[in-house]
Structures are given as structure tokens and as C-alpha cells.
Amino acid sequence: MKPIDPLVNRVLDGELPPEVLTPAQRAELARLDRVATLLAEVPPASVANRVMAEVRRPLPGVVERLVRWFGERHTVTISVRPAWSLAVAAVLAALAIIPGRAPAPVLGSQEGIAQFVGRFPGAKSVEVVGSFTDWRPGAVVLRDDDHDGVWRAAVVLPVGQHEYMFVVDGEQWVTDPLAGRFVDDGFGRQNSLLIVRPVSR
Amino acid sequence: MNAAARLALIGLFAVGALQGQEPRTRLAGRVPPAALSALDSIVLLADHEGIPTEPLIQKALEGGAKGAPPATIVAAVGESASQLRSALALLRQGGESQPSSAAEVTAVAAALARGVSPDQVGNLSAVLPGEPTGPALHAVADLVGHGFTEDSSVDLIVEAARQGLRGLRLLDVAAAAVLELQRGQNRAIAFARVRDMLPNVPPPPRPAPATVSKARRLTPPTQRP
Numbered sequence: 001m002k003p004i005d006p007l008v009n010r011v012l013d014g015e016l017p018p019e020v021l022t023p024a025q026r027a028e029l030a031r032l033d034r035v036a037t038l039l040a041e042v043p044p045a046s047v048a049n050r051v052m053a054e055v056r057r058p059l060p061g062v063v064e065r066l067v068r069w070f071g072e073r074h075t076v077t078i079s080v081r082p083a084w085s086l087a088v089a090a091v092l093a094a095l096a097i098i099p100g101r102a103p104a105p106v107l108g109s110q111e112g113i114a115q116f117v118g119r120f121p122g123a124k125s126v127e128v129v130g131s132f133t134d135w136r137p138g139a140v141v142l143r144d145d146d147h148d149g150v151w152r153a154a155v156v157l158p159v160g161q162h163e164y165m166f167v168v169d170g171e172q173w174v175t176d177p178l179a180g181r182f183v184d185d186g187f188g189r190q191n192s193l194l195i196v197r198p199v200s201r
Numbered sequence: 202m203n204a205a206a207r208l209a210l211i212g213l214f215a216v217g218a219l220q221g222q223e224p225r226t227r228l229a230g231r232v233p234p235a236a237l238s239a240l241d242s243i244v245l246l247a248d249h250e251g252i253p254t255e256p257l258i259q260k261a262l263e264g265g266a267k268g269a270p271p272a273t274i275v276a277a278v279g280e281s282a283s284q285l286r287s288a289l290a291l292l293r294q295g296g297e298s299q300p301s302s303a304a305e306v307t308a309v310a311a312a313l314a315r316g317v318s319p320d321q322v323g324n325l326s327a328v329l330p331g332e333p334t335g336p337a338l339h340a341v342a343d344l345v346g347h348g349f350t351e352d353s354s355v356d357l358i359v360e361a362a363r364q365g366l367r368g369l370r371l372l373d374v375a376a377a378a379v380l381e382l383q384r385g386q387n388r389a390i391a392f393a394r395v396r397d398m399l400p401n402v403p404p405p406p407r408p409a410p411a412t413v414s415k416a417r418r419l420t421p422p423t424q425r426p
Contacts, residue, residue, distance in 0.1 A: 105418050113408045113416045131259045132419065135266040136231075139419055154408075154416040160304060161311055161339070163263075173267060181343065183314045186260065186277030187269045193311065195339060197369050199408060 112196040114157045121149030130164025163191040236271035252285045253303035284310040291322045308335025315342035321355045336371050343375040364400040377402040
């Protein structure tokens, strides 16, 4: 800010007459007079009222302020560490890729659970083929998750009797020795006979 | 012949043709083509006699899946038809007032195939009039399969039925006797112990919740490629 000339200041204070000033100093004195006049003016009543009304208005409620906040534009700054970001991304990807456990089947009154267990060490694949699959392979595949040679599967089947055999490595037909019930299959082997009971007894 | 009669005749022919086509459609591509005509004849004849045809189609599909030669498949299906015919005849002889269900005929045929004699089928039908005899027959077959004599097995199951056990609970009677056998009892003591238990033979364990939750529901065969 430019300081006021001391001579002009003394004229303003009434210590000296204006005639002592140079033309430039008189021009500055005139500017300062105009500013003082402007500052002495009272603002129109309408403006003052509006400003005071705005100042005295009570604060809006929390909900209104929240709505206003969400409606307004904000600058949000997020600072992240790449290591944490990668870890979170890996967890999200794993959740998306790993299949969740399917919900338990809802069993009807005429349905039961059949469990198939067979010990076939060294087998590459084991499945059950029977009357409940129309003797078509591929419908009931057994699993050996812990690689101990014991293959298992559980399926929902209609109540009643069913004939079946294990098919090992896609070609070897094997009678289930644990079935306890057997019938000649008419093709030189024996089918295992399974009697499924309703679960909802 | 008026138009309505002609329409009815055409409908009858169409239904007959469709019925005849259905087994062939299911078997085509699943059994050797050389066996198709003979299998068709067996299935159609069985259907005409009121014998369940589904077990015959299943036997043919089984033969095809196991890679059996055409003649063997036809012979096996013919043998199944004979067993079903015998089962149906036994059930009719037993004075069944209602037409026997396909499941009942199939169960009796399976019991006959497991070695239960036709006489014992008749005995059990007489004890369980108007009720499914399949589970009772399988219970007898289970016992016979573990070396119990057929007569004593039938006696035990008849006794269980007299004490109120029915249906699949009769299988528990056989299971209890087999369990006694596995515990080292001789057959006479095993039977005596089970008789003492009647009618409170233990039911089989229910599948564990974890097993139920893991169980998969199969796609119906008709929807499989």
C-alpha cells in the first residue's frame, strides 16, 4: 500500500493550508477526499436488511445440510499406498473367482440322498453310471480331494431302487462292493442295487 | 364313416405311431443299430401286455453303455421282460384289486432276480394285502444275501409286518439282523435278538447335514445332451 505523503497528511489534519501543496499533491488530496466521502455514506437500507437477514437466519437441519453437501461439488483427495491397493484388488479378484458353496438342495418328500464311496488308488477319474443317469456317463463324477484314493460323491435321487456301477478311468466298469445288494446285469457282470429312502422322514 | 370317426381313427394311429417311436428315439444312437428293431418289438409287446417298459429301455441303454454286442443286449432285455412278466403275474395271482404300479412290478422283478422265490413273493403279498411288497421283498433278499435261509427270513419279515412295521422300515429289520451277524452272533441268535427288538428296530442314520449340503441334484436325463 502506498503511504500518504506527510505534507498531504498535515493538510488533511488542518495543520497547513492546501495552497502549500504541489499540483500532484493536490490531486492526491482530492482522491483521498473522495474516498472519505464514499466511506461516510450509509448503505441503502434494503441492502443492510438483506445482509442482516442472511446473518440472522437459523442454521439448516442436519438432513438439509447433508442433502446440500451431496448435491454440491467437492474435491476429494484419496491417498493410497500401492501395496495395500494391490492386496485389496487381489482379495476382490479371489472372491470373484473362487466359486461360493452352492446352497443346500431343498429335498422333496419323495427324494433322498445317495452317497457313493469307492477306493480306487491311482485312478484318474471315477464316476457313477446307472439307471438314474439313463446309463449315460458324465452325470455323477466322484472326487478325491485329499488324494488318498477314496473317491466320493453325494447326489439327490428319487426314492426307490436304482442300479448302478462305477466307471473308473472312463472304461473300467466296477461293481460297488459296499452296496450290499447286487443283481446280475445280463451282460456278465453284477450291478449294485441302491434303495434310496426319503430324507424327510 | 363320418368325419368325427375318421378324425378319431387318425388320432389313434398318430398316438400309436408316437408310442412306437418314443423308445426308438431314446435308444437311437445309444444301442447298436442292429439291435433296434428287436428291442422295439420287445418293448411294444411288453407295453401291450401292461408290463412296465421303462426298465426294458433302461436295460437296453445299459447294454449300449457297457458296449455289449447287439445279440446280448436283445437277450438281456428279453430276460428283463420275462422277469417283469412273472412279477406282474405273481401280483395278479396275489389278488391285487388295484392295477399294480410300475414301481411295484419292477421291485418284485428285482426281488425275483435277487433270488427270492415266487412262492415267498406270494406269501408276503398275502401278509401285506393292498400294500407295496417291494421293500419287504428286498428285506428278504438282503437277509438271503447274507446267508439266512429264505424261509426264516420271510418269517422274520412277516413277524415285523404283523407288529406294524411297513414299507422301508422293513429294510431296517434286515439291517438289524445283518448288524448282529457282523457283531459275531450266529444267524439263529441274530434272528432271536431282532425278534426281541420288534417293532423297535433302530432306523438308519440320517445323512449328515454336511452331506446333504454337498449333494448335487442331477439334471433330468431328458435334458441331458
